[in-house]
Structures are given as structure tokens and as C-alpha cells.
Amino acid sequence: MNIAFLAILVIIWSILFFYEQLTKTTDSQQIFLYSSPSFWVVAAYLIYFAGTFFLFIYSQNQNLEEQVSEISIQYSLINGVFVLIKNILLSVAMFSKGDSMDKHPGKYRSSTF
Amino acid sequence: MILLQAAGSSNIPSVLFFGTLGMLALAVGLVIFIVFHQRRIIRYQHQLQKMEEDQQKMLLEASIQLQEEERQRIAADLHDDAGPLLATVRLYLNENIVNLDQSSQLQAIYNAKQIIDDTIQLIRNISHSLMPPTLKNFGLESAINDVFQKINGSGSINASCRFHDYRRRLKSEHELSVYRIIQEMINNILKHSNASFIHLTQNKNDDQFFIRIHHDGFGLTQTEFEKFKNKPQGLGLKNIQSRVSLLKGQLFFEKDPSQTYFKISLELPGDSFQ
CATH class of the missing domain: 3.30.565.10 (Histidine kinase-like ATPase, C-terminal domain)
Structure with missing residues (x-):
């Protein structure tokens, strides 16, 4: 599958996720978004795919035989940076405590700002 | 930083460079916007909740105060009206015991009866105003x-x-x-x-x-x-x-x-x- 297409899909899905989260908070459920791991996971993939989107398009359109080494260096450099950011955000997601409300009801409800 | 260095050191096309930066800025901006927007919504909801609670409290206080006022009114009615009337009756009856003259005794009893009638009427009014x-x-x-x-x-x-x-x-x-x-x-x-x-x-x-x-x-x-x-x-x-x-x-x-x-x-x- 075309990776740029995939990137667009992921970005759209992440935006939809955020939109849904925003509309959900207007109900009685009042948890801060950033206390839930899913927020960090989605943010990680959103930033990764948004960042590498142009890179993917660019690398697809390049004539690879001409400047293989330079392209691959640039590619791996930019990609590496975003993979790093993505992994940091994913690890934040792992270390943030779960949003399982049934286990600790009310624990993550905001009482103070 | 690394991106800037990469752009400087090698010849990354500016389309790629600015496109990547732009997308990144958009994505980060979106995430930050979402977070702040949500905070604002939650804060707003809290304010709303607090306002409702305040109003509830005010209503409760008002009803308690009204109850107190009602009690004071009843207490005043009983104390100022029924109290003196009954005290007067007691005085008349007391006079009956002291004064053995029959006609004045009758007069005192008659007066006492009048006052007791008044008192009954008064208490009836009070109770009617409490519960029709x-x-x-x-x-x-x-x-x-x-x-x-x-x-x-x-x-x-x-x-x-x-x-x-x-x-x-x-x-x-x-x-x-x-x-x-x-x-x-x-x-x-x-x-x-x-x-x-x-x-x-x-x-x-x-x-x-x-x-x-x-x-x-x-x-x-x-x-x-x-x-x-x-x-x-x-x-x-x-x-x-x-x-x-x-x-x-x-x-x-x-x-x-x-x-x-x-x-x-x-x-x-x-x-x-x-």
C-alpha cells in the first residue's frame, strides 16, 4: 500500500479520535486527556506520520539510482528523529497510569487544576 | 535542531524541509490545542457545577431561614397572645378562691370563660394558619x-x-x-x-x-x-x-x-x- 496514503489515513483517524474525545468530555465523564495512555499513543503516531509524510512522498518520487547514499542518509536521519519522538511518546503512554475507570473509579477525575 | 543541521549540511530540498516542519507544527499544534481545549471545557463544567451547587445552597438556606421565621412567629403568637390571656384567666380563678362572695365569683367565672373562648379562637387561628x-x-x-x-x-x-x-x-x-x-x-x-x-x-x-x-x-x-x-x-x-x-x-x-x-x-x- 502506498505509505503516503497510509500516513493520511493515520492522521485522519487520530484527528477523529481527538474529536471524539473532545465531544465525550461534554458528558459527565471528566478525565484529563493526557492522563490516559491512548492519548499518548495516538499523539505519538500522529506526530510521527505527520512529520514523515513529506519524507515518504519525496522518497517515492526520487530517482533512487542517482543519489542513493545521500537520500538514504537524509531519509534515515529524518525518519530516525521522528521514530525517536514517537518512541518517547509511546514510552510516556506506557508509564502513564491506565485509564481503567472500573478499577479505580474516580481516581483520575480532576478535582484540582 | 537535527533537522536544521541536516538541511544545512546536505541539500535537502526546501519543499521536504518546510513540508516536514509544517506538518510537524500542525500536528503538535493540534495536540496542544486539544489538550487546552479540553482543560477549558472541564474548567467550564466545574464552574457550572459550582454555580449550581451555590444556588442549591442558597435555596436550602432560604428554606431554613423561612422555617426559623415561621417558628419565631408562632412562638411570638403563643407567647404574646395566648400567654397573657391564660395568665389573666388564672388571675380570675385565683380571685375566685380568695373572694367567697358568690356574685363576684360568678362574674369572675364569666370573665374567665370569655377569655378562654378568646384563647380557643386564637389558638384555632394559629393552627389554621399553620395547616389549613x-x-x-x-x-x-x-x-x-x-x-x-x-x-x-x-x-x-x-x-x-x-x-x-x-x-x-x-x-x-x-x-x-x-x-x-x-x-x-x-x-x-x-x-x-x-x-x-x-x-x-x-x-x-x-x-x-x-x-x-x-x-x-x-x-x-x-x-x-x-x-x-x-x-x-x-x-x-x-x-x-x-x-x-x-x-x-x-x-x-x-x-x-x-x-x-x-x-x-x-x-x-x-x-x-x-
């Missing part, structure tokens, strides 16, 4: 009719009431609340509005109970009601509001389109019926 007996025995319709007849009797204002469909009575505690609400509203109309007529109609449809009061004086509109209700002074409207919310009913103040009279409607849900 017609309401308990004959229902809201008769009690309201009584009130309106009394108002009509004064001659200065034309008061009429009509119950269209009151075959099923409300629960007795609801009847009492509705009676108090109407009493307070009539009281307000008489005191403040300078009206020349008051007309009350009762109706029922689809298991809902309606009371509508029309008057042609200077009345309240809904916005004014909300405003006065939230003011710290003045118990009457707060009390009406707390009773209405206790009944899970709704209260509307309107001015008629023709601008000639004001309308107050009270709606109660169907489960208020017996």
Missing part, C-alpha cells in the same frame, strides 16, 4: 377556593379560580406545597403588583398538572424572576423555587403578547397524583 383544615379534609380545590373567596370578600380586587379537571387529587404533601406556592404568589401579587383582578385556572393533560394564574398588575417576567431569585435578600421567590424543584415541576413567568396581563404557569409531572 380545608386543604387536608377537602383538598386543594376547596382550599384555594377559600383563599380566593377571602380575597374577593375584601372587595378591592376581583379574584376568581376555576378547577377544570381535579377529580384525581395530588398527593397530600404535594397539595400542601402547591397550596403554599399559590399562597405565596397571590401574596406577592397582592403586595407588589397593584392588580385589579387575579384569575386562577387548573387543568390537566397527558398526566400533567397545570396551574395558571393571570393578573393585570405589574408582574414579573422570567428573566426578572431569575434575577430576583438569585438575590440574597427576599425569601418568597427562593422558597417558591425550592418548592417547585422539590415537586420536580416547572414554573414560568410570562407577559401576555397583548401586554395587558401577566401569566404565571406551574406544571407538575404526572407522578404527583395520588
Whole structure:
């Protein structure tokens, strides 16, 4: 599958996720978004795919035989940076405590700002 | 930083560089916006909740204060009226024991009887003002009719009431609340509005109970009601509001389109019926 297409899909899905989260908070459920791991996971993939989107398009359109080494260096450099950011955000997601409300009801409800 | 260095050191096309930066900025901006927006929503909800709580508290305080005032009034009635009367009776009877002259004894007993009659009347009035007996025995319709007849009797204002469909009575505690609400509203109309007529109609449809009061004086509109209700002074409207919310009913103040009279409607849900 075309990776740029995939990137667009992921970005759209992440935006939809955020939109849904925003509309959900207007109900009685009042948890801060950033206390839930899913927020960090989605943010990680959103930033990764948004960042590498142009890179993917660019690398697809390049004539690879001409400047293989330079392209691959640039590619791996930019990609590496975003993979790093993505992994940091994913690890934040792992270390943030779960949003399982049934286990600790009310624990993550905001009482103070 | 690394990106900048990469752009500087090697010849990354500016489209790729700025495209990547732009997308990154958009994504990060989106995430930050979402977080802050959500915080704002939550804060707003908290404020709303707090405001509601405050209002509840105010209503509660008003009802407690009203109760205290009522107690003080009863205490004053009993202490100032019934107390001296009974003390006087005691004096007359005491005189009976001391004075053995039969005619003066009779006179004293007669006086004592008069005073006891007065006291009985007084206590009856007090208890009636606490809980109208017609309401308990004959229902809201008769009690309201009584009130309106009394108002009509004064001659200065034309008061009429009509119950269209009151075959099923409300629960007795609801009847009492509705009676108090109407009493307070009539009281307000008489005191403040300078009206020349008051007309009350009762109706029922689809298991809902309606009371509508029309008057042609200077009345309240809904916005004014909300405003006065939230003011710290003045118990009457707060009390009406707390009773209405206790009944899970709704209260509307309107001015008629023709601008000639004001309308107050009270709606109660169907489960208020017996």
C-alpha cells in the first residue's frame, strides 16, 4: 500500500479520535486527556506520520539510482528523529497510569487544576 | 535542531524541509490545542457545577431561614397572645378562691370563660394558619377556593379560580406545597403588583398538572424572576423555587403578547397524583 496514503489515513483517524474525545468530555465523564495512555499513543503516531509524510512522498518520487547514499542518509536521519519522538511518546503512554475507570473509579477525575 | 543541521549540511530540498516542519507544527499544534481545549471545557463544567451547587445552597438556606421565621412567629403568637390571656384567666380563678362572695365569683367565672373562648379562637387561628383544615379534609380545590373567596370578600380586587379537571387529587404533601406556592404568589401579587383582578385556572393533560394564574398588575417576567431569585435578600421567590424543584415541576413567568396581563404557569409531572 502506498505509505503516503497510509500516513493520511493515520492522521485522519487520530484527528477523529481527538474529536471524539473532545465531544465525550461534554458528558459527565471528566478525565484529563493526557492522563490516559491512548492519548499518548495516538499523539505519538500522529506526530510521527505527520512529520514523515513529506519524507515518504519525496522518497517515492526520487530517482533512487542517482543519489542513493545521500537520500538514504537524509531519509534515515529524518525518519530516525521522528521514530525517536514517537518512541518517547509511546514510552510516556506506557508509564502513564491506565485509564481503567472500573478499577479505580474516580481516581483520575480532576478535582484540582 | 537535527533537522536544521541536516538541511544545512546536505541539500535537502526546501519543499521536504518546510513540508516536514509544517506538518510537524500542525500536528503538535493540534495536540496542544486539544489538550487546552479540553482543560477549558472541564474548567467550564466545574464552574457550572459550582454555580449550581451555590444556588442549591442558597435555596436550602432560604428554606431554613423561612422555617426559623415561621417558628419565631408562632412562638411570638403563643407567647404574646395566648400567654397573657391564660395568665389573666388564672388571675380570675385565683380571685375566685380568695373572694367567697358568690356574685363576684360568678362574674369572675364569666370573665374567665370569655377569655378562654378568646384563647380557643386564637389558638384555632394559629393552627389554621399553620395547616389549613380545608386543604387536608377537602383538598386543594376547596382550599384555594377559600383563599380566593377571602380575597374577593375584601372587595378591592376581583379574584376568581376555576378547577377544570381535579377529580384525581395530588398527593397530600404535594397539595400542601402547591397550596403554599399559590399562597405565596397571590401574596406577592397582592403586595407588589397593584392588580385589579387575579384569575386562577387548573387543568390537566397527558398526566400533567397545570396551574395558571393571570393578573393585570405589574408582574414579573422570567428573566426578572431569575434575577430576583438569585438575590440574597427576599425569601418568597427562593422558597417558591425550592418548592417547585422539590415537586420536580416547572414554573414560568410570562407577559401576555397583548401586554395587558401577566401569566404565571406551574406544571407538575404526572407522578404527583395520588
